[in-house]
Every structure is written in C-alpha cells, then in structure tokens.
Amino acid sequence: MSVDIATVKRVAHLARIRVTEEEAAALQGELNAILGFVEQLNEVDVAGVEPMTSVIPMAVKRREDVVDDGGIAADIVRNAPLTDENYFLVPKVVE
Amino acid sequence: MALQETRNTNPKNLIPGATGDWEMVIGLEVHAQVASRSKLFSGASTAFGGEPNENVSLVDAAMPGMLPVVNEECIRQAIRTGLGLKARINKRSVFARKNYFYPDLPQGYQISQYDQPIVGEGTIVVEVGPDRDGRFEEVRVGIERLHLEQDAGKSLHDQHPTMSYVDLNRSGVALMEIVSKPDMRSADEAKAYISKLRTILRYLGTSDADMEKGNLRADINVSVRRPGEPFGTRCEIKNVNSIRFAGQAIEYEARRQIGILEDGGTIDQETRLFDPGRGETRSMRSKEEAHDYRYFPDPDLLPITFDDAYVEAIAATLPELPDAKRARFQAEYGLSAYDADVLVSEREVANYFEAVARGRDGKQAANWVINELLGALNRTGHAIEATPVFAHQLGELIDLIADGTISGKIAKDVFEILLSEGGEPRRIVEERGLKQVTDTGAIERLVDEVVAANPDKVEQARAKPTMIGWFVGQVMKASQGKANPQAVNALLKARLGIE
Numbered sequence: 001m002s003v004d005i006a007t008v009k010r011v012a013h014l015a016r017i018r019v020t021e022e023e024a025a026a027l028q029g030e031l032n033a034i035l036g037f038v039e040q041l042n043e044v045d046v047a048g049v050e051p052m053t054s055v056i057p058m059a060v061k062r063r064e065d066v067v068d069d070g071g072i073a074a075d076i077v078r079n080a081p082l083t084d085e086n087y088f089l090v091p092k093v094v095e
Numbered sequence: 096m097a098l099q100e101t102r103n104t105n106p107k108n109l110i111p112g113a114t115g116d117w118e119m120v121i122g123l124e125v126h127a128q129v130a131s132r133s134k135l136f137s138g139a140s141t142a143f144g145g146e147p148n149e150n151v152s153l154v155d156a157a158m159p160g161m162l163p164v165v166n167e168e169c170i171r172q173a174i175r176t177g178l179g180l181k182a183r184i185n186k187r188s189v190f191a192r193k194n195y196f197y198p199d200l201p202q203g204y205q206i207s208q209y210d211q212p213i214v215g216e217g218t219i220v221v222e223v224g225p226d227r228d229g230r231f232e233e234v235r236v237g238i239e240r241l242h243l244e245q246d247a248g249k250s251l252h253d254q255h256p257t258m259s260y261v262d263l264n265r266s267g268v269a270l271m272e273i274v275s276k277p278d279m280r281s282a283d284e285a286k287a288y289i290s291k292l293r294t295i296l297r298y299l300g301t302s303d304a305d306m307e308k309g310n311l312r313a314d315i316n317v318s319v320r321r322p323g324e325p326f327g328t329r330c331e332i333k334n335v336n337s338i339r340f341a342g343q344a345i346e347y348e349a350r351r352q353i354g355i356l357e358d359g360g361t362i363d364q365e366t367r368l369f370d371p372g373r374g375e376t377r378s379m380r381s382k383e384e385a386h387d388y389r390y391f392p393d394p395d396l397l398p399i400t401f402d403d404a405y406v407e408a409i410a411a412t413l414p415e416l417p418d419a420k421r422a423r424f425q426a427e428y429g430l431s432a433y434d435a436d437v438l439v440s441e442r443e444v445a446n447y448f449e450a451v452a453r454g455r456d457g458k459q460a461a462n463w464v465i466n467e468l469l470g471a472l473n474r475t476g477h478a479i480e481a482t483p484v485f486a487h488q489l490g491e492l493i494d495l496i497a498d499g500t501i502s503g504k505i506a507k508d509v510f511e512i513l514l515s516e517g518g519e520p521r522r523i524v525e526e527r528g529l530k531q532v533t534d535t536g537a538i539e540r541l542v543d544e545v546v547a548a549n550p551d552k553v554e555q556a557r558a559k560p561t562m563i564g565w566f567v568g569q570v571m572k573a574s575q576g577k578a579n580p581q582a583v584n585a586l587l588k589a590r591l592g593i594e
Binding site for chain 1: 131133148153154167169196197198252257259389397
C-alpha cells in the first residue's frame with residue numbers, strides 16, 4: 001500500500017495541518033516508508049487470533065455515578081487566548 | 096449495511112405526484128441524553144442550566160494527559176434501554192473515536208461506538224392513529240442498534256459580532272444514539288415512533304427525553320421512490336427537536352424531492368437543516384466534507400464486557416412497559432384501545448389512573464382522568480406530577496356519583512372546585528348543599544310549579560311525548576342541578592300521564 005500526493009493533502013486537511021507542495025512531497029515519501037515498514041506485519045498469519053486490546057488481561061475500570069469533579073470554570077478557561085465570563089471565545093463559526 | 100425491505104406498500108401512504116404515486120422511506124437516528132448524575136467519562140455534573148463551564152472537568156475540556164473512565168451507570172442505562180427495546184445486548188462492545196474538528200468538541204474527536212455497539216437489533220411496536228373511525232394501525236419499526244457516545248459542548252453565536260462563545264457544560268454528557276431501520280413510510284409513522292420511543296425511555300427511567308431541553312433530538316433520513324422500487328437517494332435532516340417539527344420537516348423534504356425527481360432531476364445525498372420559521376429544509380453544505388470520520392478503537396478505553404448475570408440483574412428491575420400496560424388496561428378495566436393508549440402515554444398518568452380505578456368502575460375512572468383531569472392539566476399547563484387534584488380526591492368524587500349523592504353534572508362543578516381550591520369532595524358537597532335531591536316530595540313540588548307555569552307546553556307534551564325533555568330541563572334548572580334526573584323523569588311522566 002502506498003499513498004499518492006492527493007491522499008497526503010487530504011489527510012493533512014482532515015487533520016487541519018497546513019502543508020506546502022514541497023512538504024507534501026516529502027511527507028509522501030515518509031508516509032510510504034512508514035507504511036512499507038508496517039506492511040511487514042502482513043507476513044504474520046493472524047487467522048483466529050483475537051485482536052489484542054491490552055498488554056495485560058484486565059477489565060475496564062468503571063466509575064460510580066457520583067459528581068466529584070467540575071466547579072473549576074476559571075481554571076478550565078485559564079489557558080484560552082480569549083474568554084468572557086468563563087466562556088471560551090473562538091472566531092465565529094455559524095451554519 | 097444492506098437495507099432490507101420489511102414493509103408492504105400501503106396505498107394509504109402513497110403521495111400522488113404529477114407523474115404517478117410516490118412513497119416516502121424514513122429512518123431515524125434519535126439522540127437521547129442518558130439519565131445519570133455525572134458524565135460518561137468524568138465526575139462532572141450533567142445538571143442542566145449551570146454557569147458557563149461550571150460542570151466541566153479537565154477530562155471534558157480534553158486537557159493533555161487526561162484519561163476517560165467510564166461511568167458504570169451509563170452502561171446499565173444503555174443495557175436497560177436495550178432490554179426495553181427487546182434488543183440484542185452485546186456483552187462485548189468497543190468505544191471508538193469519531194474524528195472531526197469543531198470548536199465545541201475540545202478532544203478533536205467524539206468518543207462513540209462504531210462497529211461494536213452495546214446494543215444490537217430490536218423492535219418498537221408503534222400505534223399509528225387513531226384514524227377517522229378511531230382505529231389504530233400497528234407498525235413494527237426495527238431498531239438497528241443503540242450505542243453510547245459523548246455529547247458536544249454548546250456554541251452561542253449571538254453574543255459578539257465576530258466571535259462565538261463556547262460552553263462545555265454538555266461536553267461529555269452521555270447520549271444514547273438509537274438508530275432505526277428505514278421502516279417508516281409516512282410523517283405520521285415517524286412522529287408516532289419518536290413519541291413511542293420517548294414513552295419507553297421515560298418508563299425505563301433511562302432518559303427524561305425532554306425535547307425542550309434538547310435531551311431528545313432526531314436526525315431524520317428521508318427518501319422517496321416509486322412504490323415497489325428500490326430505495327431512493329436519501330437526505331438527512333439534522334437535529335430536529337420537536338415531534339411536530341419532525342412531521343413538518345418530513346412532509347416538506349418528501350415534496351421537495353418529488354418535485355426534483357418529477358422535473359427529471361436527481362437527489363444529491365446531503366445533510367439538511369429544518370428551519371421551523373419557514374417550514375423548510377435547507378442544505379448544510381459545510382458538513383459535506385466532514386463525513387470522513389476515520390473511526391478507530393479508542394486506545395484509552397478497553398472494551399466494555401459483562402456477563403449474562405449482569406444483564407439478568409438489570410432485566411429483573413424493568414418496570415411494566417407501555418405495550419404490556421395498555422394490553423392489561425384493556426383486559427382488566429375494559430378500556431377502549433384509544434383510552435388505554437392515552438392513559439399509558441405517561442407512566443405517571445397510568446399510575447394516577449390505576450389509583451383512581453382500583454375498586455371502582457374502570458371506564459368511569461378512565462373518562463374522568465382523560466376528559467376532566469388531563470383536560471384541566473392541559474388547560475392550566477400543569478404536568479401530571481404537579482396535578483392540583485389528587486387521585487384519592489377524584490376517586491372520592493366518583494364514589495359520590497356512584498352512591499347517588501351527586502349527579503354527574505354536579506360532580507363536574509365539584510371537580511372545578513377541587514381544581515381551584517382543593518379540599519375533600521364529600522365535605523364540599525355537604526358544606527355547599529350540592530347533594531342530589533332524591534326526596535320525592537321536594538321534586539314533586541318543583542314538578543308541580545313547572546307544570547302549572549306552562550299549560551301550553553303541557554298540551555304539546557301530551558301530543559308529543561319527546562317534549563318531556565324540555566320539562567326535565569326546567570325542573571333540573573329549578574333545582575339548581577341537584578334533583579335526581581331519573582326521579583324527575585319518572586315524576587313528570589306520572590304527572591303528565593305520558594308513558
């Protein structure tokens with residue numbers, strides 16, 4: 001499997017990463033090298049093997065339904081470039 | 096996913112076009128907020144209407160390094176809902192990331208479920224109607240799946256000329272997305288489906304399904320086709336938050352598509368928005384590109400697994416559901432399908448009815464609850480939970496009719512008093528002298544007065560016995576409604592010599 005330049009640009013756009021033409025060409029090479037490396041895994045026969053979801057066999061941790069967090073609005077917005085009354089402000093997005 | 100035909104064409108549902116008949120095909124994705132105190136993956140509150148960003152933890156704000164831990168109650172609620180929809184419960188399900196960018200989605204992805212949802216196929220039986228003859232049509236709508244996912248935050252666009260305000264209080268609140276099969280063929284069916292689903296969720300206590308608060312929202316897929324032909328290209332109407340709007344949006348959208356097809360055009364598969372003010376749907380082109388969500392299993396979360404015993408313990412706590420209750424009301428109390436349907440629409444209404452009906456005549460109890468109580472609540476804008484007239488009061492009132500203390504007409508007056516002032520029906524009747532007059536002597540005097548005052552009418556009544564109704568009315572009026580109508584009738588007949 002290998003990616004063409006259009007796919008590189010599309011993936012970059014979906015990830016909201018701006019790439020120039022030169023960068024896209026370079027990234028195409030790097031991505032194809034990575035894909036080539038990963039492709040070696042196809043040589044392993046995994047028929048009948050359950051996909052591994054954790055390196056140690058354990059069940060997912062679950063929380064009780066209690067409210068024990070929140071109430072820190074000022075902290076939540078502290079790092080935001082623009083805020084008003086503990087709202088985040090972002091450039092207008094409207095349908 | 097291959098879509099399968101499950102319905103035969105019903106001519107009633109066809110829409111006549113300029114070039115022949117058309118049929119709508121409708122499927123719904125309903126998002127219902129899970130009833131839980133804290134969020135799906137954090138300990139922040141789900142309370143409605145908090146101050147901006149008040150109910151937000153570092154997890155909900157997607158601060159670096161924060162990890163989600165699933166709320167067990169949300170898992171139970173999803174299973175409970177699945178059981179209520181008679182659906183397959185998947186003992187292993189997987190959370191996946193749905194990737195897209197929007198300012199009210201701080202993670203840059205929504206944690207949802209993709210190819211391994213917690214609940215699989217099920218069914219909802221929907222009663223559509225009543226039609227002009229009072230009949231209901233039973234429609235079975237297949238459920239494709241139910242999965243758990245996070246809600247996004249909220250953006251306000253009207254606070255500032257160039258900026259949007261983002262509040263993450265809803266961010267991370269648990270939603271159940273309930274996906275139907277494309278089994279509906281009219282706006283009425285879709286409306287009845289949403290309404291039934293809402294009733295089931297409220298019975299189960301798994302969502303308050305409050306549409307005004309946005310706790311139940313529907314994405315509606317609509318397409319049209321010639322009867323018997325394969326499904327047409329569909330459009331998705333996003334985020335409809337009222338049952339009435341859902342009906343309007345579907346009607347508009349089907350006609351729009353028929354118009355295009357009859358003019359020789361083709362339908363573009365797209366996302367549309369319903370504008371309630373204009374009663375129209377319009378294209379949301381900006382969403383088109385976003386459809387490449389690149390789902391993958393969330394590496395922060397292990398699969399959700401549980402055993403049969405876990406499901407059985409939840410199943411043991413399920414309440415009687417609306418379908419079972421309706422059937423029981425019809426069998427136990429002899430109610431019509433319509434009355435039973437009205438009474439089971441809300442669990443609280445059903446409980447109220449049963450409290451009134453216990454040990455009394457079921458049909459009479461149903462009439463009072465539906466016509467007087469629900470009518471009054473509607474008029475005054477009260478929910479059943481805030482009813483000013485309690486079940487024991489209405490029950491006592493019905494007893495007073497049954498034992499002949501008051502007439503049905505006076506009972507309605509007493510009901511109005513209960514509504515505005517409260518009190519005990521028996522005492523109200525005593526204190527205000529509303530007791531039915533069954534004393535023959537007293538009624539006889541009134542009969543004599545009315546007969547003496549209307550000699551011409553007496554002549555007419557002897558010639559035309561149905562005139563007696565006028566006399567009954569006059570005597571009742573003279574008694575201020577307190578005379579026993581049967582006694583009045585009998586005495587008048589004797590006095591006028593009418594058989």
